[in-house]
Amino acid sequence: MTFIGLTWDHPRGYDALAEAARQVNSGRASPLIRWDKQPLEGFESAPIAELAAAHDLLVLDHPHIGEAVAEDCLVPLEDLFTQETIEAWNRQSVGLSLASYRWQGKTWALPLDVATQVMVRRPDRVSAPPQEWGAILNLASTHPVAQSLAGPHAFLTLISMAAGEGAWAKGDILLADEVAEAQLERMQALFELRPQGSEKLNPIALSEALSSTDDIVLVPLVFGYVTYAQVRPGGNRLAFSDTVRKPSGAGGVLGGTGIGFTKRCQPDPALLEHIAWLMKPETQSGMIPNFGGQPSARAAWQDTAVDAAWGAFYSRTLETAEHALLRPRFDGYIAFQTKAAEIIRQSLADRQEPSKTLTALRQVWRAARAGARGDLDDKRGPHR
Numbered sequence: 001m002t003f004i005g006l007t008w009d010h011p012r013g014y015d016a017l018a019e020a021a022r023q024v025n026s027g028r029a030s031p032l033i034r035w036d037k038q039p040l041e042g043f044e045s046a047p048i049a050e051l052a053a054a055h056d057l058l059v060l061d062h063p064h065i066g067e068a069v070a071e072d073c074l075v076p077l078e079d080l081f082t083q084e085t086i087e088a089w090n091r092q093s094v095g096l097s098l099a100s101y102r103w104q105g106k107t108w109a110l111p112l113d114v115a116t117q118v119m120v121r122r123p124d125r126v127s128a129p130p131q132e133w134g135a136i137l138n139l140a141s142t143h144p145v146a147q148s149l150a151g152p153h154a155f156l157t158l159i160s161m162a163a164g165e166g167a168w169a170k171g172d173i174l175l176a177d178e179v180a181e182a183q184l185e186r187m188q189a190l191f192e193l194r195p196q197g198s199e200k201l202n203p204i205a206l207s208e209a210l211s212s213t214d215d216i217v218l219v220p221l222v223f224g225y226v227t228y229a230q231v232r233p234g235g236n237r238l239a240f241s242d243t244v245r246k247p248s249g250a251g252g253v254l255g256g257t258g259i260g261f262t263k264r265c266q267p268d269p270a271l272l273e274h275i276a277w278l279m280k281p282e283t284q285s286g287m288i289p290n291f292g293g294q295p296s297a298r299a300a301w302q303d304t305a306v307d308a309a310w311g312a313f314y315s316r317t318l319e320t321a322e323h324a325l326l327r328p329r330f331d332g333y334i335a336f337q338t339k340a341a342e343i344i345r346q347s348l349a350d351r352q353e354p355s356k357t358l359t360a361l362r363q364v365w366r367a368a369r370a371g372a373r374g375d376l377d378d379k380r381g382p383h384r
Helices: 011-025 040-045 048-053 062-070 083-092 133-140 153-164 177-192 203-212 269-278 281-285 304-309 313-322 333-350 354-370
Strands: 003-008 033-038 057-060 110-113 117-121 218-223 239-241 257-262
Touching: 003 011, 003 257, 011 033, 011 110, 011 269, 048 057, 048 062, 057 062, 062 333, 083 110, 110 269, 117 153, 117 203, 117 313, 133 177, 133 218, 153 177, 153 218, 153 333, 177 333, 177 354, 203 218, 239 313, 269 281, 304 313, 333 354
Parallel strands: 003 033, 003 057
Antiparallel strands: 057 257, 110 257, 117 218, 117 239
């Protein structure tokens, strides 16, 4: 039997899994595993139950967990691996990367890949990363500084900025007035100074623009892609660094992906062994970064050879990854963040008062929570 997995069609999401499949399939009478791929946006637009029904393994991120559990389309890892194994993976993983997949007392995916929103710049144009928001605004007055606003990222930028101040989205109010409005004012100031069109670029496109043009020299909060930290033919090497945050605050939003087993999957020992192999420290420090992945194991992030090979990406962003913000995971959150980001983009374009923007955000937030099946995740905090 060949098990079918679904991942996203970027080298970071596909190449290491494809190489792992090539290795495990070699010499077998029939392939153990095959990975299909689709655009990252496909995971946000297609119902997760529909994807699970057509695949044995899904690469997903933690905000989908509430919906996946409500739809009863994943198998908890506790049904497949020992508790000792799961806890060992938790201890070895950066920050909350494994904990992010825990929901209603079970663990629903294992963290293959870790990403967070970080700061990225052209080191030939900006010699050192700004250390506070005032310095970022000053830089934006003389250099092209962009925000990550496309897709869901306008909302993720807002909650990351708030988390840096020590506040996070929860409860009926979403964020306190003074926190949310201050960050929306800051976003508006940067929006007025933005490189035209940058608000339409997703994180990969922003990294491409930084690397291949002079249109953008810094983005203060954007999901980091390690492949841009190397010297690239025809492109500029990018420098990544930790986000701006207070000691009591959280780093940028936690991203990355985990591998979940769907209800359709009937895993045999060979498949379980293969997936567990992906989590081994030697795999995380070897094959995964060698094929452009961003490992979840702390040992890989602290490996000096791995760090040197990838332009010090890991050492310069580890603090943010260890303190990254856990997004809400309740059923319906994915649709909410899409609507919320649209509200923010329109409010920035219209120069709307932050208080009115916050009122609109709270309206869709409360509607999403009212329709959620299961936990609302209000006990989640920046470091939990």
